[in-house]
Amino acid sequence: xxxxTQTPKFQVLKTGQSMTLQCAQDMNHNSMYWYRQDPGMGxxxxxxxxxxxxxxxxxxxxxxxxSRLNKREFSLRLESAAPSQTSVYFCAGxxxxxxxxxxxxxxxRLLVL
Amino acid sequence: AQKITQTQxxxxxxxxxxxxxxxxxxxxxxxxxxxxxxxxxSGEMIFLIxxxxxxQQNATEGRYSLNFQKARKSANLVISASQLGDSxxxxxxxxxxxxxxxxxxxxxxxxxxxxVNP
Numbered sequence: 001x002x003x004x005t006q007t008p009k010f011q012v013l014k015t016g017q018s019m020t021l022q023c024a025q026d027m028n029h030n031s032m033y034w035y036r037q038d039p040g041m042g043x044x045x046x047x048x049x050x051x052x053x054x055x056x057x058x059x060x061x062x063x064x065x066x067s068r069l070n071k072r073e074f075s076l077r078l079e080s081a082a083p084s085q086t087s088v089y090f091c092a093g094x095x096x097x098x099x100x101x102x103x104x105x106x107x108x109r110l111l112v113l
Numbered sequence: 114a115q116k117i118t119q120t121q122x123x124x125x126x127x128x129x130x131x132x133x134x135x136x137x138x139x140x141x142x143x144x145x146x147x148x149x150x151x152x153x154x155s156g157e158m159i160f161l162i163x164x165x166x167x168x169q170q171n172a173t174e175g176r177y178s179l180n181f182q183k184a185r186k187s188a189n190l191v192i193s194a195s196q197l198g199d200s201x202x203x204x205x206x207x208x209x210x211x212x213x214x215x216x217x218x219x220x221x222x223x224x225x226x227x228x229v230n231p
Binding site for chain 2: 031033035040041042043044045048050056058059088090092094101102103104106107109
């Protein structure tokens with residue numbers, strides 16, 4: 001039982017390059033989330049998926065797209081990376097009940113030059 | 114809109130002593146949840162404790178307890194018998210239900226860096 005896993009752990013991109021951050025969970029979570037964490041700040045929600053086949057924008061969605069491939073996997077794509085997207089990205093999963101805790105993956109550190 | 118405020122950027126405590134990390138919140142949602150997460154220097158987010166808005170008793174999890182004062186809109190984390198391994202960033206977060214879906218989002222405070230001294 002790995003919980004929530006993310007790949008890669010670390011990535012360096014040049015401005016304008018694209019990449020996809022992968023997230024998978026084996027906790028049977030219905031809802032999955034992508035957050036970003038900037039220095040000195042808490043996490044901010046980028047996109048979320050309340051259930052398989054649905055996705056919705058969070059607080060800071062600009063410059064990102066997501067895909068809920070199946071119940072286990074939720075990917076985040078940067079189509080044209082910008083230095084402002086340098087951050088640590090966290091994926092999280094949550095069970096079917098709204099009161100349930102969100103459990104986080106280990107994070108992906110992204111540096112855009 | 115929800116808001117979480119952590120007014121202590123940094124806190125210091127001696128090993129084996131208790132420490133309180135402050136968190137105040139603001140929401141118009143009558144049903145909400147409050148969470149504390151620990152983020153060590155390795156970077157992962159570790160869930161510590163949860164308090165629901167309708168819970169009558171303060172939540173406890175081992176050495177962690179949550180001092181929930183609903184009228185004051187505060188949800189302070191108390192760590193008893195501090196250990197060196199407790200040195201980390203601590204985030205308070207509030208759950209907001211997303212009405213149009215069955216999901217919810219967390220709104221985070223800016224965190225408190227706790228240092229436990231030997």
